[in-house]
Amino acid sequence: MKLxxxxxxxxLLAGMSTASFAGGHGFKCKVSEDxxxxxxxxxxxxxxxxxxxxxxxxxxxxxxxMAKAVTELTxxxxxxxxxxxxxxxxxxxxxxxxxxxGYNVLEHIDDASSAHAxxxxxxxxxxxxxxxxxxxxxxxxxxxxSNETRYNDWKSFVAxxxxxGGKATIANVSKEGSMERVSMKFITDATGMKIQQIxxxxxxxxxxxLMGGQVDALFEQPGDVKKFLDSGDFKPILTIFxxxxxxxxxxxxxxxxxxxxxxxxRFRGFYVNAKAPADRVKWxxxxxxxxxxxxxxxxxxDSKFMSVIDSYRDTDGAxxxxxxxxxxxxxxxxxxxxxxx
Amino acid sequence: MIENFLAGSSALFGDPIxxxxxxxxxxxxxxxxxxxxxxxLTLAAILLPFSAGLEPAQGVMLFAVIYCTGTYGGAITxxxxxxxxxxxxxxxxxxxxxxxxxxxxxxxxxxxxLCSAIGGTASxxxxxxxxxxxxxxxxxNIGPPEIFALVFFGLAVASSVGGNTIWKGWMSVLxxxxxxxxxxxxxxxxxxxxxxxxxxxxxIAFVPxxxxxxxxxxxxxxxxxRAFGKYNxxxxxxxxxxxxxxxRYKIAVIRSILVGFFCGILPGIGATLAAFMGYGExxxxxxxxxxxxxxxxxxxxxxxxxxxxxxxxAMIPLLxxxxxxxxxxxxxxxxxxxxxxxPGPLVFYNSPELIWVVFAAMFYANVSILFIGLIETKTxxxxxxxxxxxxxxxxxxLASIGSYIGRGLVLDVIVMFxxxxxxxxxxxxxxxxxxxxxxxxxxxxxxxxxxxxxQMVHYDLVAYLSRPICALLILAGAITLGTGVxxxxxxxxxxxxxxx
Numbered sequence: 001m002k003l004x005x006x007x008x009x010x011x012l013l014a015g016m017s018t019a020s021f022a023g024g025h026g027f028k029c030k031v032s033e034d035x036x037x038x039x040x041x042x043x044x045x046x047x048x049x050x051x052x053x054x055x056x057x058x059x060x061x062x063x064x065x066m067a068k069a070v071t072e073l074t075x076x077x078x079x080x081x082x083x084x085x086x087x088x089x090x091x092x093x094x095x096x097x098x099x100x101x102g103y104n105v106l107e108h109i110d111d112a113s114s115a116h117a118x119x120x121x122x123x124x125x126x127x128x129x130x131x132x133x134x135x136x137x138x139x140x141x142x143x144x145x146s147n148e149t150r151y152n153d154w155k156s157f158v159a160x161x162x163x164x165g166g167k168a169t170i171a172n173v174s175k176e177g178s179m180e181r182v183s184m185k186f187i188t189d190a191t192g193m194k195i196q197q198i199x200x201x202x203x204x205x206x207x208x209x210l211m212g213g214q215v216d217a218l219f220e221q222p223g224d225v226k227k228f229l230d231s232g233d234f235k236p237i238l239t240i241f242x243x244x245x246x247x248x249x250x251x252x253x254x255x256x257x258x259x260x261x262x263x264x265x266r267f268r269g270f271y272v273n274a275k276a277p278a279d280r281v282k283w284x285x286x287x288x289x290x291x292x293x294x295x296x297x298x299x300x301x302d303s304k305f306m307s308v309i310d311s312y313r314d315t316d317g318a319x320x321x322x323x324x325x326x327x328x329x330x331x332x333x334x335x336x337x338x339x340x341x
Numbered sequence: 342m343i344e345n346f347l348a349g350s351s352a353l354f355g356d357p358i359x360x361x362x363x364x365x366x367x368x369x370x371x372x373x374x375x376x377x378x379x380x381x382l383t384l385a386a387i388l389l390p391f392s393a394g395l396e397p398a399q400g401v402m403l404f405a406v407i408y409c410t411g412t413y414g415g416a417i418t419x420x421x422x423x424x425x426x427x428x429x430x431x432x433x434x435x436x437x438x439x440x441x442x443x444x445x446x447x448x449x450x451x452x453x454x455l456c457s458a459i460g461g462t463a464s465x466x467x468x469x470x471x472x473x474x475x476x477x478x479x480x481x482n483i484g485p486p487e488i489f490a491l492v493f494f495g496l497a498v499a500s501s502v503g504g505n506t507i508w509k510g511w512m513s514v515l516x517x518x519x520x521x522x523x524x525x526x527x528x529x530x531x532x533x534x535x536x537x538x539x540x541x542x543x544x545i546a547f548v549p550x551x552x553x554x555x556x557x558x559x560x561x562x563x564x565x566x567r568a569f570g571k572y573n574x575x576x577x578x579x580x581x582x583x584x585x586x587x588x589r590y591k592i593a594v595i596r597s598i599l600v601g602f603f604c605g606i607l608p609g610i611g612a613t614l615a616a617f618m619g620y621g622e623x624x625x626x627x628x629x630x631x632x633x634x635x636x637x638x639x640x641x642x643x644x645x646x647x648x649x650x651x652x653x654x655a656m657i658p659l660l661x662x663x664x665x666x667x668x669x670x671x672x673x674x675x676x677x678x679x680x681x682x683x684p685g686p687l688v689f690y691n692s693p694e695l696i697w698v699v700f701a702a703m704f705y706a707n708v709s710i711l712f713i714g715l716i717e718t719k720t721x722x723x724x725x726x727x728x729x730x731x732x733x734x735x736x737x738x739l740a741s742i743g744s745y746i747g748r749g750l751v752l753d754v755i756v757m758f759x760x761x762x763x764x765x766x767x768x769x770x771x772x773x774x775x776x777x778x779x780x781x782x783x784x785x786x787x788x789x790x791x792x793x794x795x796q797m798v799h800y801d802l803v804a805y806l807s808r809p810i811c812a813l814l815i816l817a818g819a820i821t822l823g824t825g826v827x828x829x830x831x832x833x834x835x836x837x838x839x840x841x
Binding site: 054055057060061064068081082083084085086087089090093094166167169175176177178196197198199200201204205208209211212213214215227303 | 386389390479480481482483484485524525527528529530531532539540542543544658671672675678684748749750789792793796797799
């Protein structure tokens with residue numbers, strides 16, 4: 001509890017307090033230039049985007065949508081090279097070994113920050129890489145089945161879990177040091193409840209486990225379960241975010257439920273090697289930040305609940321977000337007794 | 342149902358563009374399925390961006406058709422060259438390739454064509470009849486403990502295939518299970534046996550291992566025979582099995598349809614487990630277990646019926662619940678999303694016409710496997726005429742590309758050649774290559790579900806076994822295992838007495 005309070009007062013993630021609830025309709029592009037001259041003819045061929053996850057998951061889809069948007073804008077093709085495995089480390093290693101000439105870009109998620117927090121020999125996405133844009137930022141929620149009879153809101157859920165003596169279950173991706181595992185530590189520390197986390201690395205079995213009653217609750221981000229929310233199968237009972245997003249105005253936040261920790265966000269973005277030529281980096285920053293504003297990309301983000309809070313961070317905003325996350329993860333890992341290198 | 346099916350058929354064949362897309366999917370799936378290492382997934386990944394320009398029903402239908410015909414396509418190379426086009430065709434090679442070596446390739450390919458069509462069509466019919474209730478039943482009753490129990494049962498049943506003795510069969514399976522533990526553990530994400538190599542943290546991929554153990558080791562064996570003047574080219578045979586020959590296996594076909602369909606409706610499992618389970622059940626119920634792995638037509642029939650029976654079934658959790666059953670159905674989720682749709686219960690209410698076009702297309706795709714498959718088979722069998730010194734480098738090249746293309750890692754090509762060398766040595770010693778592959782593929786699925794299941798029951802084995810389906814499958818697996826050990830010991834004793 002003490003640690004959680006310390007973190008809550010000491011570390012603030014960038015943009016948390018200033019997050020604008022833009023929504024799809026109120027979107028305003030923050031990049032004014034519609035075009036930018038190619039520096040020295042760069043790029044004169046297709047870019048390669050290394051994606052450390054499979055094509056069908058959240059990263060694969062955001063990579064596809066951003067590649068499409070950038071190509072629409074610049075007429076430069078982007079070939080996606082999926083290198084899944086090792087929680088993103090395989091793709092990251094392959095990327096760092098590729099030429100730092102600006103032709104190779106990387107898609108990655110907050111796992112890159114948590115991996116560096118645990119082991120500083122792994123690339124720091126805020127220093128070894130230059131974030132071109134963070135294009136998806138989202139929060140997590142706790143979900144239950146809509147037809148659940150044992151509990152129907154957060155308070156009754158906590159009371160029920162406490163009565164089970166540690167036998168209640170929640171599905172998530174609870175790999176060592178993951179955002180989900182750390183967030184669940186915050187929640188269980190703050191509420192005093194004991195709950196068994198069941199780790200599913202793929203979405204379908206995870207959602208199926210809740211739907212079929214194999215687990216009692218689910219930890220997930222709203223965009224990933226949008227179809228189950230639309231169909232009425234799942235309902236959120238807790239939003240892990242400092243304020244209630246308009247789309248979930250009737251769902252209490254963890255702060256309202258007396259939990260005083262700074263929520264960890266899930267974020268996906270695009271990077272280039274910090275050693276790439278500066279003029280090329282500048283062009284890429286423009287292309288990806290302006291690509292974010294393309295109608296096709298905005299439509300994609302809307303369809304994924306990614307405009308519920310401000311999903312956009314330019315390079316500086318992304319660095320602040322990443323550095324804050326690394327600091328926060330590192331402190332939590334130490335408190336969990338994990339070997340931080 | 343019949344009215345909806347007719348409406349779907351009418352929409353499918355009433356528009357020339359839709360017909361063209363259907364034909365493209367049928368032929369494309371078969372071709373990509375048949376080229377070693379380059380699977381239907383490769384075609385699906387290439388086509389994904391283009392699907393945005395199609396009508397929603399056309400886009401989803403195209404991928405569903407590729408799924409049906411691609412699952413069949415990999416059987417051809419598995420039978421002719423010991424190169425399964427995809428993991429779900431691996432059990433087909435167990436008996437299919439020995440049949441080719443015995444000059445019975447025509448019968449094996451003919452049976453694969455017919456049984457893929459039967460399995461897929463039956464599955465499509467079951468899918469049309471009962472998508473929603475079946476999906477809901479599976480999701481409520483089958484969780485990680487049951488899936489682990491199913492894997493355990495499958496391993497117990499099929500472990501005896503291919504080894505000289507039951508002990509060598511089990512040693513092979515255990516080696517496969519050991520290989521499956523390389524990489525991050527599926528629950529905690531802890532690295533194991535990667536020796537500091539990042540690429541190994543992602544584990545050993547199925548495709549390079551399969552290509553190495555089957556195709557590369559076979560090339561080494563044939564090269565050795567050639568070097569010592571013992572090489573005999575496979576005899577070309579274009580005789581398909583007769584109706585009476587196939588009728589003998591009707592029970593095996595029905596059993597494999599049921600097994601394949603059951604495996605197919607489990608989210609995240611799909612056709613691979615179906616093929617292994619179908620094959621394993623054929624072994625279990627056979628009076629002549631020793632014949633499997635040595636060119637038994639029933640092995641080909643069971644595997645190919647089961648993997649295609651899983652295709653229709655895998656659409657059930659996808660369409661009814663929005664839960665993809667495997668990699669290709671996961672890509673289909675993206676196709677839905679390109680068109681601002683989400684697969685799940687609402688699709689049945691919002692877009693029933695789309696659902697029935699897809700159902701009808703899958704039905705006709707499976708039927709067309711029979712006709713197109715039989716026509717192409719006579720041509721494909723001519724590949725056996727290619728001399729070994731041309732064929733072997735071609736296979737090695739295709740296998741290397743196929744190994745690399747999945748994850749873009751040189752490691753996978755190295756793994757393929759290592760697996761080839763290990764397979765070459767183990768096959769000479771009477772160990773089972775199918776057993777190793779079985780261990781690698783089922784080991785990963787089994788370990789993940791075992792760990793999840795144990796977490797769910799709070800590491801209480803009694804609670805684990807109190808789940809009826811789980812207990813039944815584990816009991817059946819244990820009995821199978823016990824019976825096998827008893828028979829092996831009894832056989833050893835008889836042999837010893839005879840020697841005295």
